[in-house]
Amino acid sequence: MLAILLKYRIRMLFSIFRGRARIGRTLAVILASLALIFGIVLSCLGIYIAVKADPVVGMGLLEILIAASFHGIFVLLLFTGLSLAIFTIFFGGDLELLFSLPLDSRTIFMYKFIESIALNARFAFLFLAPVLMLAGIVFDAVIWYYFTAVIITVLLAAIPGSLGIIFSAIIARHISRARMKNTMAVAGAFLGIGIWIAINAALNAFDDGGARDFPLNFQAVGLISSPLFAYLPSGWAYNAAVASVHGNWLSSITPFSLLAVSSLVLSYLAMAVTARHYRNGIVGESQEASLVRSSRSSVGRSPFLACMRRDLILLYRQPQVLVQIAPTLILLFLFPLIAGKNLPGSLGDMAVSSPTALFALVFGSQLSSRQIPLERLGFCWNLMISGGIRLALLAKITLGLAFVLICSVLVGSAHILVGAAPGVAYIIHLSSFALIGYGIGLPIGLIFADFNWDHPKRMLRGGGGFLLIASTMLSGFVSYLATFLLEKFIPATVTLPAFAAIVLTVAMIITSLKMENFEWVI
């Protein structure tokens, strides 16, 4: 039975390749996959060439990459694990159907457990696999290393997933579904602050001389080689992987055992709390009245302002949407502060480093891609009212651009104030990247919109989320490189805003054309 449930769940994941317009969507997903694979292979090849050119620095760089990948994925999964567990295991839309079927409750909880962990960890494999494979090739690892690497990845991915389930079980027992979203927003904010404190602590350890002996002289090295990270599961995974890639199996036993034991214990605990929860029946929709204290009854004159007001209220009352965007904004704010001026990746006159540019792009695209599905099934009202499509689009773009620009300017100004950024050009570059990202996300948010979403992670159908990540990265790469190449003729402060204007114009044209021909088949 479990196999049947999983089979149909996988089929649902691939629903993008079925139904109307499947050829276009399939092509889009194939192209995006190729772009992503190309990017990963290119990066790996670059590191491989660096290793061959200077083995000492290159191998050090590779080990840093492995450490950064493990820590990065772990932090990312911690963020997503909690909310995914809540909305998959405890408030999943399919629970009512599953419990009405002649299925053993253990089968249901195993299914939901695997679904939650797998959904949370799917990108971990995508990003970790090439890095670990590259390490195997560079260090001439034996075949057993590759098996060990897979096991390490699985064990690592299970930890944040299980932690998410355990914490969400506690939250779900005490908080009603109606209040869950606000609670998640607070939990997300606390988690973000916790990570920020941890990074600062690690940075202080580095200042005390923690990484003084390291051959490469930049702060990021010190940050990830900090002793604090050795106590994290991602640190155990890193130590186990590095020891096994060098064939030091004895040295890998301790970190591997720590990882395996904690992973199995936490998974067992997660299963136990899930089973206990399911024995008590499903948590239904709270019947408490959702009374809104200040529901103003004023009617304005402007339909445009009505659309803007609606969007603002929906954003405010669905805080989990903003929570999904918040980590990127936090990273955009914190990363240049932590990395300082020694951050690698800036090309030529570019004031913004490549990781900061990427965060700005992702921030913009995450916001715009969610603005249309934000309306859920109510979106069909835009299609029924006179001029509603143009009004809705105009209101969304005005609101989105204002939000992106305000955030970029505030973040950029803060970086300049603390001396982590050069000057006004930095704000222009940062805002331009955020606007490019906004332009990329807007049409994807409409074309792949899932208006019946139950979690902001699923606001885009099928391969929409994947396409968004791939095209955001690709557009960032292209605009960054093109600005660098054009630098001799046109300064970056002119090129980047021009790029942003072109991307935004094209995005608006595509989105408005698609909206004009939009059909409501739900």
Next chain:
Amino acid sequence: MPALIKGERLTRRYGKVLAVDDVSLHVDGGEIVGFLGPNGAGKTTTIKMLVGLLKPDKGNISICGLDLTRESTMAKSRLGYVPDTPHLYEKLTTVEFLNFAAQVFRVAPDVAKKRIDDLIELFDLGESARKLISSLSHGTKQKVSLAATVLHRPDALLLDEPTGGLDPRATRKIKDVILELARGGRAVMLSTHILEIAESMCDRIYIIDKGRIIAEGDPEKLKQSVKTSSSLEELFIDLTGGSEYDEVLKYLAD
């Protein structure tokens, strides 16, 4: 009165499936027209085309004499639509949603305020006025949907199973509102599975099956035209595949 809702030779495909095939229909002012058909017959697709939510592959639609494709802004301002499942903004309160509907349909603020108060009273929405729509029952959501639809006083109304899942009291309320709207000269097209409603309320009916109109006219005259049918239900079963029901009954008996 001239036809306020008019669809001519409407055709719509979903891939290889022909959902609506050469359907022509019209609804005059002051008239209530029933749109009947078994599940999957093409009722919702036809209604969605008449509202502008789906584009027909072939055919023309006019609302109050305005072409829905070329003059869509003007046409839509004279149109009201209640879908089979109320698609509302779940995170707005009832009042906020009605305010939004009034504003986007460009109803003057002072007029809108009075109408919203009247509609809240008419549909017994007083207790739900400040509650989020997500916390309301299906029936209450349907009443909110209808209230928002009639707020701008549309001349043409398309209602897709407006009484589906409602209790008898709410059904009665919605029936009364529909009759009142027709008395005011509005064209009402009503899709329903409840044949008693069609029989008692509708001036004319269309029966659609497998994407084609198979019968049209006054319910009484239609019943007389098929000798074996003493009720609209029997007529409907006769026209849309009574033999299939017999087979099902036989299977269940076995």
